[in-house]
Amino acid sequence: MATPTKPASIMDVARLAGVSVPTVSRVLTGAARVAPDKVERVNEAIEQLHYRPNEVARALVSGSSNMIVVLASNTTYYGYAATIQGIEEAARVAGMMVVITVIQSSDKAHVSSAVQSALRQPISGIIVLKFDVAGVAALAQIPNTVPVAVASGIVEDDYPQAVMDEFAGGEAATRYLLSLGHATVHHVSIPQSGATEDLRTLGWRKALTDAGIPAPPVIPSSWDPQTGVRIGRELAARSDVTAIFCGNDEIAMGVMNGARSGGRHIPTDLSVVGFDDHPLSSLWSPALTTVRQDFVALGRNTFELLWNSIRKIPAPSHTSEATQLIIRESSVPPPS
Amino acid sequence: MATPTKPASIMDVARLAGVSVPTVSRVLTGAARVAPDKVERVNEAIEQLHYRPNEVARALVSGSSNMIVVLASNTTYYGYAATIQGIEEAARVAGMMVVITVIQSSDKAHVSSAVQSALRQPISGIIVLKFDVAGVAALAQIPNTVPVAVASGIVEDDYPQAVMDEFAGGEAATRYLLSLGHATVHHVSIPQSGATEDLRTLGWRKALTDAGIPAPPVIPSSWDPQTGVRIGRELAARSDVTAIFCGNDEIAMGVMNGARSGGRHIPTDLSVVGFDDHPLSSLWSPALTTVRQDFVALGRNTFELLWNSIRKIPAPSHTSEATQLIIRESSVPPPS
DNA sequence: CTGAAAGCGCTAACAT
DNA sequence: ATGTTAGCGCTTTCAG
Numbered sequence: 001m002a003t004p005t006k007p008a009s010i011m012d013v014a015r016l017a018g019v020s021v022p023t024v025s026r027v028l029t030g031a032a033r034v035a036p037d038k039v040e041r042v043n044e045a046i047e048q049l050h051y052r053p054n055e056v057a058r059a060l061v062s063g064s065s066n067m068i069v070v071l072a073s074n075t076t077y078y079g080y081a082a083t084i085q086g087i088e089e090a091a092r093v094a095g096m097m098v099v100i101t102v103i104q105s106s107d108k109a110h111v112s113s114a115v116q117s118a119l120r121q122p123i124s125g126i127i128v129l130k131f132d133v134a135g136v137a138a139l140a141q142i143p144n145t146v147p148v149a150v151a152s153g154i155v156e157d158d159y160p161q162a163v164m165d166e167f168a169g170g171e172a173a174t175r176y177l178l179s180l181g182h183a184t185v186h187h188v189s190i191p192q193s194g195a196t197e198d199l200r201t202l203g204w205r206k207a208l209t210d211a212g213i214p215a216p217p218v219i220p221s222s223w224d225p226q227t228g229v230r231i232g233r234e235l236a237a238r239s240d241v242t243a244i245f246c247g248n249d250e251i252a253m254g255v256m257n258g259a260r261s262g263g264r265h266i267p268t269d270l271s272v273v274g275f276d277d278h279p280l281s282s283l284w285s286p287a288l289t290t291v292r293q294d295f296v297a298l299g300r301n302t303f304e305l306l307w308n309s310i311r312k313i314p315a316p317s318h319t320s321e322a323t324q325l326i327i328r329e330s331s332v333p334p335p336s
Numbered sequence: 337m338a339t340p341t342k343p344a345s346i347m348d349v350a351r352l353a354g355v356s357v358p359t360v361s362r363v364l365t366g367a368a369r370v371a372p373d374k375v376e377r378v379n380e381a382i383e384q385l386h387y388r389p390n391e392v393a394r395a396l397v398s399g400s401s402n403m404i405v406v407l408a409s410n411t412t413y414y415g416y417a418a419t420i421q422g423i424e425e426a427a428r429v430a431g432m433m434v435v436i437t438v439i440q441s442s443d444k445a446h447v448s449s450a451v452q453s454a455l456r457q458p459i460s461g462i463i464v465l466k467f468d469v470a471g472v473a474a475l476a477q478i479p480n481t482v483p484v485a486v487a488s489g490i491v492e493d494d495y496p497q498a499v500m501d502e503f504a505g506g507e508a509a510t511r512y513l514l515s516l517g518h519a520t521v522h523h524v525s526i527p528q529s530g531a532t533e534d535l536r537t538l539g540w541r542k543a544l545t546d547a548g549i550p551a552p553p554v555i556p557s558s559w560d561p562q563t564g565v566r567i568g569r570e571l572a573a574r575s576d577v578t579a580i581f582c583g584n585d586e587i588a589m590g591v592m593n594g595a596r597s598g599g600r601h602i603p604t605d606l607s608v609v610g611f612d613d614h615p616l617s618s619l620w621s622p623a624l625t626t627v628r629q630d631f632v633a634l635g636r637n638t639f640e641l642l643w644n645s646i647r648k649i650p651a652p653s654h655t656s657e658a659t660q661l662i663i664r665e666s667s668v669p670p671p672s
Numbered sequence: 673c674t675g676a677a678a679g680c681g682c683t684a685a686c687a688t
Numbered sequence: 689a690t691g692t693t694a695g696c697g698c699t700t701t702c703a704g
Contacts, residue, residue, distance in 0.1 A: 345680090345681060345682090346681060346682060347681080347682095357681090357683095358682090361682065362683095364683095365683075367683080367684085389681085390680090390681050390682070392680090392681080393680075393681035393682040393683085394682060394683075395682095396680090396681080396682075397682050397683045397684080398683080
């Protein structure tokens, strides 16, 4: 019952079945044929002893573990959580375990501590969620001796990387707003994490340029929707802004909230478009027009990339998921 | 560079430093004193070889790993994600790694596959997120030979368990609504996962009983906010409902959305109160009155419980986090 | 087909 | 203080 008995080892099984240890190993791994009667005796012994192979010992022999780590700066934001869910899903079918290591902040110390902690483990690969600066910083600290795959972000290094077509998404959203008759589209961006602007912003810029409209200054936001609220309030005072494309849905919700408190009515006075298609976006009032991204698929893709790299299987080193404009109620033609 | 050199082993270090393997081990673990000059030579060798101890081998010797697994049915819902974040945070300072295993559904097969997969690993403990049926089912399948701690849920078994005072929360929310003058409070509940009702529902029931008001039938919802939308639409047609207490914020948002499309204005026609204090609740319009729960703290508490159990440190086996009613704009006195 | 022997990288026990 | 010997649980030669 509560006796903390040591778990049965392969030796116990061998003894009970009356065979040698390697024979048990053979029926376990299927590495070689074993006489049917012995197979049966071994299996019986396994059952009887509730034997489960010690993965640590296996890992020691094989020199590789079935563990990968995901480095992420936050696991509560929807995009992060959904991506991790996708990674786990794909990893599970491949028989790999995923350990989560969160990077507390983009401080060099925190990043380094996270990376070192990951490296200390018997891992066969690392996935970094390059949604933000912390991700970029982590990537830079990982030695190139361990397989790495990166999810999202700008493609700027030669790691296998799964991204979404955020450029096209930003472009589509902006083009759509323009087609509604807005003179221009303002952009509240997600935090920049590299030297260049993020792709959503770049897509927005492209659409504007194509239309011959000078891009107004980008309004940078943090990930915190409260920043969006402040920005929304400020923008509410400016009569020249009739359409805002936000870097993500949470920020868009903040902006709407702020604009509203600043006296604007949405969408009549002000159209707002988000990015991501957060699960609550369709419930929002007015229902949020947005660009859908499939984070779970992104996670799956990233794992596949890593998995190929681990097994040294030649394969394309990049994947790109399409994005999709979802038109709902938060966007209408400008007030006349 | 790209040479896939095998990582240095403790033997390489010993050789380079001109000492024996155990000596290297000793400076590594600090298990015994080593002559200063040798310590230095060893450290130099370690540096030079970029040596990092193989945790697998260590784990094999010590018979224990620094890995715990978290069993959860979904990692994208806010409450789940935040709890996991708390677990990871506490685990990290304790030097433990957190493996996430998601239980695809509450099917016996899926549950069993998740549990078995966890058990196959060299883990020193399991945390199950008992937010739902899948969690309950998983708990039932875990052999009592491995340390377990559970987060949330009804306290009904003798596992170490960290919960939140959801009962008090449900009671407070209901009492508050009643104090506003509502004749009764209807309740849209989260999915039941056990034989008894969940604590939020029980708290609601208690407040009603205390006030001498017969509790109307509970309206069960799924976790999917869309179910809330349907329920909201149905409820909108009933003039006797002026106040609704929802099992969580996402459901509340769905209910509000549905009620609105059913012609009700919120809060004037209908007061709605949620549960959790989802990050977006304060941005919702009208800002959602809710009961705050600190999921991150819950996660931390759960880990501490498991950690004590792993180290066989006697400690209280249960913790309870307080909840807090946050009054915002979605609740007002009933229409007169 | 199967057992004996070796070895994965490390720590613990035992000598010295 | 430090080297030698064992041994963790398993898989992989290597004989037979």
